[in-house]
Amino acid sequence: xxxxxxxxxxxxxxxxxxxxxxxxxxxxxxxxxxxxxxxxxxxxxxxxxxxxxxxxxxxxxxxxxxxxxxxxxxxxxxxxxxxxxxxxxxxxxxxxxxxxxxxxxxxxxxxxxxxxxxxxxxxxxxxxxxxxxxxxxxxxxxxxxxxxxxxxxxxxxxxxxxxxxxxxxxxxxxxxxxxxxxxxxxxxxxxxxxxxxxxxxxxxxxxxxxxxxxxxxxxxxxxxxxxxxxxxxxxxxxxxxxxxxxxxxxxxxxx
Amino acid sequence: xxxxxxxxxxxxxxxxxxxxxxxxxxxxxxxxxxxxxxxxxxxxxxxxxxxxxxxxxxxxxxxxxxxxxxxxxxxxxxxxxxxxxxxxxxxxxxxxxxxxxxxxxxxxxxxxxxxxxxxxxxxxxxxxxxxxxxxxxxxxxxxxxxxxxxxxxxxxxxxxxxxxxxxxxxxxxxxxxxxxxxxxxxxxxxxxxxxxxxxxxxxxxxxxxxxxxxxxxxxxxxxxxxxxxxxxxxxxxxxxxxxxxxxxxxxxxxxxxxxxxxxxxxx
Numbered sequence: 001x002x003x004x005x006x007x008x009x010x011x012x013x014x015x016x017x018x019x020x021x022x023x024x025x026x027x028x029x030x031x032x033x034x035x036x037x038x039x040x041x042x043x044x045x046x047x048x049x050x051x052x053x054x055x056x057x058x059x060x061x062x063x064x065x066x067x068x069x070x071x072x073x074x075x076x077x078x079x080x081x082x083x084x085x086x087x088x089x090x091x092x093x094x095x096x097x098x099x100x101x102x103x104x105x106x107x108x109x110x111x112x113x114x115x116x117x118x119x120x121x122x123x124x125x126x127x128x129x130x131x132x133x134x135x136x137x138x139x140x141x142x143x144x145x146x147x148x149x150x151x152x153x154x155x156x157x158x159x160x161x162x163x164x165x166x167x168x169x170x171x172x173x174x175x176x177x178x179x180x181x182x183x184x185x186x187x188x189x190x191x192x193x194x195x196x197x198x199x200x201x202x203x204x205x206x207x208x209x210x211x212x213x214x215x216x217x218x219x220x221x222x223x224x225x226x227x228x229x230x231x232x233x234x235x236x237x238x239x240x241x242x243x244x245x246x247x248x249x250x251x252x253x254x255x
Numbered sequence: 256x257x258x259x260x261x262x263x264x265x266x267x268x269x270x271x272x273x274x275x276x277x278x279x280x281x282x283x284x285x286x287x288x289x290x291x292x293x294x295x296x297x298x299x300x301x302x303x304x305x306x307x308x309x310x311x312x313x314x315x316x317x318x319x320x321x322x323x324x325x326x327x328x329x330x331x332x333x334x335x336x337x338x339x340x341x342x343x344x345x346x347x348x349x350x351x352x353x354x355x356x357x358x359x360x361x362x363x364x365x366x367x368x369x370x371x372x373x374x375x376x377x378x379x380x381x382x383x384x385x386x387x388x389x390x391x392x393x394x395x396x397x398x399x400x401x402x403x404x405x406x407x408x409x410x411x412x413x414x415x416x417x418x419x420x421x422x423x424x425x426x427x428x429x430x431x432x433x434x435x436x437x438x439x440x441x442x443x444x445x446x447x448x449x450x451x452x453x454x455x456x457x458x459x460x461x462x463x464x465x466x467x468x469x470x471x472x473x474x475x476x477x478x479x480x481x482x483x484x485x486x487x488x489x490x491x492x493x494x495x496x497x498x499x500x501x502x503x504x505x506x507x508x509x510x511x512x513x514x515x516x517x518x519x520x521x522x
Binding site for chain 2: 051054055080084085086088091092101105130132
């Protein structure tokens with residue numbers, strides 16, 4: 001299993017003549033096989049951080065290691081799975097073909113049997129369906145199966161269930177935890193939902209904006225497997241309140 | 256999920272084969288009957304014949320029509336294909352060299368802004384009024400939609416999909432083959448559909464510059480001999496060929512682009 005080590009990472013974007021600091025001095029270690037949630041206000045750079053890990057963007061300064069590799073090397077070794085906010089399926093490919101895409105691009109046989117993955121995400125019987133024939137939740141399951149098809153060491157998810165309704169979202173979260181446990185991958189989830197962050201993660205990283213930085217790291221000391229019943233637990237509410245306090249600071253008291 | 260449901264949904268929405276043909280056919284029939292009636296009632300000038308008059312001259316003209324149509328079709332098709340090659344090559348240059356895109360599109364717009372009817376005599380002086388002129392003018396008429404369709408089509412990839420291919424460490428060729436090309440297909444087919452009647456029109460205009468063979472020449476002959484039914488017969492033939500060319504490309508498109516594009520996906 002592979003951990004992620006982020007050291008003194010900053011990222012600034014040039015906009016016109018000026019430059020905006022999106023992330024400032026991020027230092028954090030995500031242990032192998034852990035589940036980390038990134039939460040923070042809009043513009044705090046949580047999606048940017050995810051893209052830095054995935055080597056979609058280069059950091060302005062600082063280093064990121066995925067296991068003993070740089071993000072670039074890890075990406076080329078197909079060790080990174082990425083799930084976008086919208087499913088980003090290729091509409092001309094059916095479910096099975098979409099899940100096979102990473103293996104096809106890598107030019108290697110799929111590490112995880114696509115049919116097993118379809119089963120894992122609960123889409124048995126939909127192998128031949130086109131994305132346009134699937135609901136939003138089903139499309140996102142395909143996207144997760146696709147991200148897992150080369151058995152990535154890290155699974156990066158950018159608000160994967162943000163567009164789904166509360167009920168589907170909760171169900172998908174349960175499934176995601178089950179899949180994460182089965183695959184042993186190191187998972188990073190960007191989310192807007194406090195309850196989702198607490199429910200899913202070992203550690204919730206609360207980011208603050210302008211410049212994006214880690215305001216607080218909150219260890220979620222709840223037993224696994226997580227169940228819906230836990231959400232009624234006072235301990236769960238305690239963690240939620242801790243995240244809320246880190247997000248809003250004094251505003252909680254004032255309101 | 257039922258395939259049958261999806262299929263029946265598609266049947267009602269885009270109508271299938273019969274649904275595509277029937278409404279325009281009924282409209283044409285209604286217009287034809289209305290003109291026939293108006294003609295019989297003496298409401299129409301001598302320059303508009305009754306459809307029955309046009310139909311009456313058709314058998315005698317069939318051989319001539321076919322002989323002329325062959326030439327027009329050949330010129331239009333050749334111009335169309337050459338134009339597609341040139342447009343796609345230039346689109347390739349525009350897409351691989353960011354700085355070249357604006358100049359290339361500007362040239363396309365400039366060419367598109369010059370009326371074909373004004374270009375035809377200039378080219379007639381250069382290449383003569385023969386079949387070559389037909390090919391050249393047909394090609395020019397079809398050029399801009401093809402260029403624009405190719406450039407826009409290949410730029411129409413989803414930003415997230417591009418990131419996905421980056422994360423998958425896809426090569427440039429894989430991106431082109433697996434992402435850009437399929438994304439571009441609906442645009443390219445749209446361009447081909449628009450360009451086909453245009454190249455036919457271009458070939459026709461070229462023939463007005465004084466060739467002796469082609470549907471354009473046939474229209475001129477019939478006009479000068481004031482053979483109104485033959486003028487109309489020729490015009491209707493051109494319309495039919497245009498519609499057929501469009502329909503043929505649409506048919507190929509429906510076989511190739513089998514996924515719902517955004518416009519018709521609807522959940």
